[in-house]
Amino acid sequence: MSVFPRRRIGVGILGCGNVGSALVGLLEEQRSAIAGRTGMELDVVRVAVRRALRDRGAALADGVLTTDAASVVNDPEVDVVVELIGGVEPARELIAAALGLGKPVVTGNKELLAGHGADLYAAADAAGVDLLFEAAVGGGIPLIRSLRESLAAEPVRRVMGIVNGTTNYILSQMTEHGAGYQDALAEAQSLGFAERDPTADVEGFDAAAKASIIATVAFGVRVPAAGVYREGISGISAADIAHARRLGYVVKLLAIAERVGPVEDKPELAVRVHPAMVPMGHPLASVRDSFNAVFVEGDAVGELMLYGRGAGGRPTASAVLGDLVDAAGNRCRGTWTPIGDLGEAVVCPIGHLESEYYINMEVLDRPGVLAAVAGVFGRHGVSIRSMEQEGLGQQARLVFITHQAAERGVQATLGDLRQMESVRGTPALLRVVGYSS
């Protein structure tokens, strides 16, 4: 005898692209297994698409497809809504409508949650229904649930993630094959790992949206997207990567959410996205190709890493399906997993942070230049840990690693260096990231 009564749950899906069609297929394949384990028959009753005529790959019954997304949300047969349209509108309006009708929502919409998450979370809690979003960060990696539930009471110190597969693929190609940035990008584009306009990925916008969501979930606070400092990878050269490697580091684009003040109701956080030099022995250093991984440091749990496929139809659909089964089960039991009250975070500006830095610059190869450059570092209180000089004919390349220094001092140093007649081009800067203390 089952502990559950058999129950039919109507699923409405908004958007049926890559992830949506994978979800429809997976629901069909796993239908009887889900029923066996949970007692629920998950039926896809309505699917909203932009154009009804496109072949969807998965066989859907007549009358399931519609171009009217609002009618899916309002359909009384639809018990749970899955939003896979992406972007802010009409996704925001549709999700708000579903929550208002007391229907749980599963979404993977990072842009929407980064920009309007707090309102939607509050609406879900007010309605007493689930708003689940595992697929928004890290594709199939069970990160959001781990942060929201397993680590709900963990004093998390820092979360650092490789959360953008495109940039990790590009950096891996540069690291492993010595490719330049433009060549690695072109290859990623030809393989479908990068968009024709790669800005959202390579300039860190995608990772910044995910950093905002991670910070909210890890620290239980609202983090305005505007509070996320952002640098992309388009300025990274093959030379930077080769230098980093020789020094024992791998360059990764990291999304970092970090507690910089004491644990309080209103924690002081630093949330940022930038390329960083990660020591080769660090678990994040071995995350290659388009894989994603998130490294969590907590006062009690110590070090955790969650690794997997951060994108792709089926991995992302797997995350959506996990949420869908959870939301459907909660709906049957008349409950939900609350997000809880989100406090305001005090966001620490990047200028207030400290780090070790890698700085690579070209200078005219003549007497006195090194002394002048070193003098600039000293004036801003930036202490040099190591320096390498490499002859380039008329010029020389100087590569510095600093001791722990204030970002403000380093930025002031770079500003002064750019003014020097003997410094050519723009010095490259990478922050060194290790274990938190």
Added chain:
Amino acid sequence: MSVFPRRRIGVGILGCGNVGSALVGLLEEQRSAIAGRTGMELDVVRVAVRRALRDRGAALADGVLTTDAASVVNDPEVDVVVELIGGVEPARELIAAALGLGKPVVTGNKELLAGHGADLYAAADAAGVDLLFEAAVGGGIPLIRSLRESLAAEPVRRVMGIVNGTTNYILSQMTEHGAGYQDALAEAQSLGFAERDPTADVEGFDAAAKASIIATVAFGVRVPAAGVYREGISGISAADIAHARRLGYVVKLLAIAERVGPVEDKPELAVRVHPAMVPMGHPLASVRDSFNAVFVEGDAVGELMLYGRGAGGRPTASAVLGDLVDAAGNRCRGTWTPIGDLGEAVVCPIGHLESEYYINMEVLDRPGVLAAVAGVFGRHGVSIRSMEQEGLGQQARLVFITHQAAERGVQATLGDLRQMESVRGTPALLRVVGYSS
């Protein structure tokens, strides 16, 4: 205004050793953060200990400590019971009593769950309360929740885990410093990573209990502990590790639960613990020292790995605390996370499995021996992929890697080889594990 009414939840803890005292400390530290995020005040109202007079490190109010565990379970002030005694009795009886009283239970007791899990899971579902056990496998790693919830509907193919920190520490020392097994074990004992009687760890009993729990949670079936094939690491030599390394492999003790038949209501599984050769590029290969990691392969999600501290008071207490907050929240909302009906697994005996094998043996160094040895492999249908011969004076060492072969054929081969007068000692065998197909 909070979406939750403030509510006080009485926590009863059975056992206050390493993990129990860390939990008491963590609850105290995180008390106001938990209240802020969930509205619940978690109060430790009773703690059962073996001897009341021992100093517990954490300051507990008068009257909290008792030596009468049953009184903790029965105390009407106790809403949630945390069992950290370990072993089968009296833990089983106390948990059953708590569930019978409608009190959710959090436990980290792998031995109990591996042996009596099915009855306890059924009792929890019948009572409609949580039985949560994140701490039973992988310490602070959010594995159980990920498998039970995020991957509830994922067609999991295989789960492979480094789930015993003691053996991983010993194997890491042998790999990185060329230490012999006995020296590495002695060092682990002196550092407190291994018990004075290390049998439960080094012979794989601990990992086998965890493999049984993983198989149940990943595949939704009962897996009798007797169905778990088990080999430990005490037979691994420094030479085996050095050979594996030269061939591009790292030796790890793995707990493996794998679907070997088609996906059905009654899946055919192979569940086993044995040392294995893992390719150096595999994510499990870089899991060093006493860290744990679990690698999950699913048809939809692809490859996932969860990595972290598999033991220790605070990491384990972190997992218990995550479960405790969840169980307390569910209790407030009058719900629970059902385990669901567990089917019977068909357990595939190890003899029916196939793998590639590493076989290392010493033979007399005289003409005709290699031909005779190769003939034995051939007679049992085991095809050799590579062979290396190394002179050892009067004797020679032969190291074989086979093609994919049936375990039965390989075991028959070893049986015959042991009978040969020219074969010295017992050939060593390691299974090669890669990516599942």
